[in-house]
Every structure is written in structure tokens, then in C-alpha cells.
Amino acid sequence: MQGAGGSAREWNDGQNQYLSREGFLEEGGSRQKVLVMEYCSSGSLLSVLESPENAFGLPEDEFLVVLRCVVAGMNHLRENGIVHRDIKPGNIMRLMGEEGQSIYKLTDFGAARELDDDEKFVSVYGTEEYLHPDMYERAVLRKPQQKAFGVTVDLWSIGVTLYHAATGSLPFIPFGGPRRNKEMMYRITTEKPAGAIAGTQRRENGPLEWSYTLPITCQLSLGLQSQLVPILANILEVEQAKCWGFDQFFAETSDILQRVVVHVFSLSQAVLHHIYIHTHNTIATFQEAVHKQTSVAPRHQEYLFEGHLCVLEPSISAQHIAHTTASSPLTLFSTAIPKGLAFRDPALDVPKFVPKVDLQADYNTAKGVLGAGYQALRLARALLDGQELMLQGLHRVLEVLQATCRRTLEVARTSLLFLSSSLGTERFNSMAGTPEIQELKAATELRSRLRTLAEVLSRCSQNIMETQESLSSLRRELVKSRDQVHEERSIQQIQCCLDKMNLIYKQFKKSRMRPGLSYNEEQIHKLDKVNFSHLAKRLLQVFQEEGVQKYQASLVTHGKRMRVVHETRNHVRLVGCSVAACNTEAQGVQESLSKILEELSHQLLQDRAKGTLASSPPISPHPSPTPKDLLLHMQELCEGMKLLASDLLDNNRIIERLSRVPAAPDV
Known part of the structure; x- marks a missing residue:
């Protein structure tokens, strides 16, 4: 974008629709720089998550849209050697496409800089809840340290953002909140065990509780959760040596986005499952995925679709499976005991009004x-x-x-x-x-x-x-x-x-x-x-x-x-x-x-x-x-x-x- 009296880098440069067009303008004689961003009419991802409808996270379809847009935008940034340094829901803007679909764009490149994978930087930017712990220690706790930071700090911020989008809350919450208990916030992020994706302190000076799965209130299916949780566990890693690099992150997230969903209703268990598979996978792979979610062995899996028996040959391609929806799934038979949908009573999450007017x-x-x-x-x-x-x-x-x-x-x-x-x-x-x-x-x-x-x-x-x-x-x-x-x-x-x-x-x-x-x-x-x-x-x-x-x-x-x-x-x-x-x-x-x-x-x-x-x-x-x-x-x-x-x-x-x-x- 070209400004009057100055120039600006157009991060999008016409090649990626998931980055906001923005640049700097120099105002009049004062020569003050103003950051100008593309107008997105539907607010930010943060405003979407702040809506009461999404208090427990986004619906699965909308979350996949966010994932696709964020991955595409970050991939374009890395191809151009850019580190964002302030990834958070408030910097992911939303607009509506011509067909009414959501489009999310990474924006606010005020803290962005050119940085190759093997380069480091020492300046600190970002929003504290989404900061990598090393940056948090220096920027929020004001502790002197000489650590240099690499491009993986963006991965930590992406991990926190994706967790927030999936659940409606932050992954690391000390008693009193992140802004009121900063020392405990730092302790949670640095003491997090390998594989854990969230940590909470429920009472003052109480123990830390670690979570290795997404909460039951999350709207994402178990099929998607099983694909997403390992990614979160490996990018929410404090030690940069153990954290995934962008190449692996892009490979694993792209793998999710390239899969198709087969809806399977276990009639005996009375539970609807989402099975994420590739079309080039075999039926045997599909049956193993069903086994992981239902505990029904492949040899005991028999299916019905729209009133007809389905004979699935294990050696053929999964693309031969009928197109399913949540209302018209494959029906799976087994001798399991009905268990039904597992959920948390919403009444447990209802706060009480204080007596006075506040x-x-x-x-x-x-x-x-x-x-x-x-x-x-x-x-x-x-x-x-x-x-x-x-x-x-x-x-x-x-x-x-x-x-x-x-x-x-x-x-x-x-x-x-x-x-x-x-x-x-x-x-x-x-x-x-x-x-x-x-x-x-x-x-x-x-x-x-x-x-x-x-x-x-x-x-x-x-x-x-x-x-x-x-x-x-x-x-x-x-x-x-x-x-x-x-x-x-x-x-x-x-x-x-x-x-x-x-x-x-x-x-x-x-x-x-x-x-x-x-x-x-x-x-x-x-x-x-x-x-x-x-x-x-x-x-x-x-x-x-x-x-x-x-x-x-x-x-x-x-x-x-x-x-x-x-x-x-x-x-x-x-x-x-x-x-x-x-x-x-x-x-x-x-x-x-x-x-x-x-x-x-x-x-x-x-x-x-x-x-x-x-x-x-x-x-x-x-x-x-x-x-x-x-x-x-x-x-x-x-x-x-x-x-x-x-x-x-x-x-x-x-x-x-x-x-x-x-x-x-x-x-």
C-alpha cells in the first residue's frame, strides 16, 4: 500500500487472501507514521469468541475455517521470512465471503519483522496471555535475561490462539486470572509437563491441575480433537529444542485440512462419531479409526446406510464410502451397551449475580x-x-x-x-x-x-x-x-x-x-x-x-x-x-x-x-x-x-x- 509521503510493505502482495493488506502512512509535516489496515467488516476472532454463543468455543465447521485461514496466512509469512510476534484472536480479523462464508485474515503487522528460521531477535512484543514464556518473563515479569528468541515464538501464540478458539477460554489460568497472578501464570507455562495442553489453579495457593485433552464442553468432535491435541501439545512447548518447527506444524495441520469426514452413528452405543480420513486411505484404515473411537473391532463392524447393508471391502479405497452427513450417517452395529452423549450440565457453569448493583x-x-x-x-x-x-x-x-x-x-x-x-x-x-x-x-x-x-x-x-x-x-x-x-x-x-x-x-x-x-x-x-x-x-x-x-x-x-x-x-x-x-x-x-x-x-x-x-x-x-x-x-x-x-x-x-x-x- 502506498502512502502519501511514505511507503509501506504490502504483506499480502496479492498472493495470499488470508493476510490483511496494510502499511504505513506518514502524516503531513509531522512525519508521524500511521498503520493503515484493510477494513474487515465482521470484527475479529476475539469478538466472535466474546459472543455468549461461543462461550465454550467455536462450532467444528467454523473452527476448521479459522485453522485453514491461520495456517495459510502463516505459511505465506514464513515463505517470505516474516515473524509476526503478536498473534492473538484480536489480530485475526473476520469478514464474510460472497457466499456467506467466514474468511479470517492475519493483521496488525506493527511488530512483524523479517527473520529466517535460524535467526534470533531480542526485542519483545506481543500480548501477555499469548506470549511465549521466555518473552513473558522478560516483558511482563521484568526479569533481566539475555535470551534471544526465534520464529517458534509465533507457534506458541498460535497454540494459545487455537486452544482459545476451540474451547472459548485460555489454556493457562492461575487463580485470580492471568493479569492478576502473573508469577503463577509464568509458573504454569514453564512447569507444564510434556503432552499437557492446559493448566489451571482453581483456588488460591492451590495445586496446579494439568489437562491432556480438550474439555468436555468443547464443541469439536472427538475425531477432530484426536488430530488437534498432538499439535497443541507439541507447539505449546517451552523448550525451543523440543518445540516443533514450522515445517512440521504446516505438515500436520495440512494433513487435518486435507481429510474428509465420515459420520458414523454407533446404533448400539447411541453416539455419533466424526471419522477424519484421507480419500486415498483404505477401508481398513477407516475401520481402524472407527475402532479407536468406538472400541468395536474391525471384524465386528457392520454398516447400514439409508436402509441398505453396506459391505465395505478392507482393501479398497475409502473414497468409495457413501457421502454422509450428521443427519444421514453410516449406521454401525455392535453388541455394545448404550451409553449416549457425554456432556457437562450447563447449570454447573452458571454464575450468580451479586446482590448490589454493579x-x-x-x-x-x-x-x-x-x-x-x-x-x-x-x-x-x-x-x-x-x-x-x-x-x-x-x-x-x-x-x-x-x-x-x-x-x-x-x-x-x-x-x-x-x-x-x-x-x-x-x-x-x-x-x-x-x-x-x-x-x-x-x-x-x-x-x-x-x-x-x-x-x-x-x-x-x-x-x-x-x-x-x-x-x-x-x-x-x-x-x-x-x-x-x-x-x-x-x-x-x-x-x-x-x-x-x-x-x-x-x-x-x-x-x-x-x-x-x-x-x-x-x-x-x-x-x-x-x-x-x-x-x-x-x-x-x-x-x-x-x-x-x-x-x-x-x-x-x-x-x-x-x-x-x-x-x-x-x-x-x-x-x-x-x-x-x-x-x-x-x-x-x-x-x-x-x-x-x-x-x-x-x-x-x-x-x-x-x-x-x-x-x-x-x-x-x-x-x-x-x-x-x-x-x-x-x-x-x-x-x-x-x-x-x-x-x-x-x-x-x-x-x-x-x-x-x-x-x-x-x-
């Missing part, structure tokens, strides 16, 4: 309460979405089980039809009374076995029909439950309370800027405090009674339904195996029977040719068949058995094809 304190309290209220709203939505996903997943599992029942019933009925046609041959019954032909006794025994198999298949068919009715009843129950979830009004009630609280909060925000209030204004202010407290109490009551309690009840019901589905699924599988076994055995019996009849037919032909066909007195009231009739009937029966055996063989092929289709998984 405009600044009242504003801070209202802001804290409102932040807890927005957290309750997010959780209420998540709990409601969880109930919807539980019911949706169960409904789709029942559809798969119903389809399996229909196929099994079709196979059983087809087998029964074939067997009935075989057992209905009356003339064979009349032949069974011919004792001279011993083979007929074996044939009679085989037909008796076919009759037994037909009875088993009949019972299986009846069993499947009863199971279908049971599944239909459960489906009707699920539809009723889903209607109740859709009619839930707790979200609207919480939102209504928040809207009214917001109006009072904005008034408090204005009032704190005034030197004082008139008597009437003070009385109105007191009344507003009372109303604000009542609204907050009502909001939390709705959250607990309409949100949490109903969700917990739904988890209990879900667990019972899952047990029913699991038992039904195993039962359907056993019946299917019985039908398959009956088909296989029936095929063998028919083949044996056909062979016997062929032998009998052949023997009768030989005896007829020789004229030696034996005749014996009948042992039944039925007259003995003539040799001619016996021969013709044997030939007819033999052809019938061959046809029946062929039909059973076709039926068995159908069963084999069904067995190759993945069964409904263990739930």
Missing part, C-alpha cells in the same frame, strides 16, 4: 449465564438429534430383518410345495404293500423322512410369520416414538428464554459503559436482574426435564429394543439355517429315492423280459399290481423324483445366494 459485574454475570444457556440449547438439540438417529437406525434395521424374513419364508414355502407334490402320489402308497420288492421298504422310509422335513419347514414358516408380526409391531412403536420426537417443543421453549435473556444482556452491555444510573434506571436494572435469573432458571428446568430426562428415558428404551432386535436377528438366522438344512437334506433324500426307483424300474424290465416276475399274495386288501402297471408306475415315479430333485437343487442354489448376502449384523 454494572460491570452484572454484565459479566449475564454474559456467563447466557453462555451457559446457549450451551444448553446446543446440548438439547444434540440430545434430540440423538433420539432421532436411534429411532431412524432401529427402523432401518427392522426393514433389513423384515426383508430377510420374507426371503426365508419364500424359500421355505417353495420347499414345502415341492415336498407336497412328492408326498401326494397315491399310487406309490399302493405299491408300498408289495413285500417281494425290498427296495420299496427303503423308499417308504425315505418318503417318511420327507414328510418329517415338510413338517419342520411348516413350523419354520409359521415361526417366520410370527416373527414378522412381532417386527411389524415394533415398527409401529418406533413410528409413534418418532412422531413424539418431532412434536417435541423444548428447543422452542429454550430459544424463547434465550431471546428474552439476550434483550436484557444487551441492555446490561450498554449500561456498563455509563458512569452511573438514575434511581429509576437502577430499579429497572434490578428488575431486569430478577427477570434474567427467572428466565435462566426456566431455561435450565426445561433442559433438564424436557431434554435430559427424556433423553435418558429414551436410552433405556433403546437398550431394551436393541436387545429385542438382537434376539430376533439371532432367531431369524437360526430359522434360516434350519430351512437351509431341510432343503439340503431333502435334496439328498430325493436323490436317494430317485436312485431306488431307477433300480426298481430296471429290475422290473429285466424280470419282464425274462418272464420271471415274481408274484406273491398281497398283505393288504388292495389287489397286487400287474407287472405292466408296476413297470409303468415305476417309470412315472422315477421321472417325478428326478423333476423334484431338480427343483430342490434350484431351491438350494437360492439359499446359497442368500447366504452370501451379509446378514443383519449383531445389534
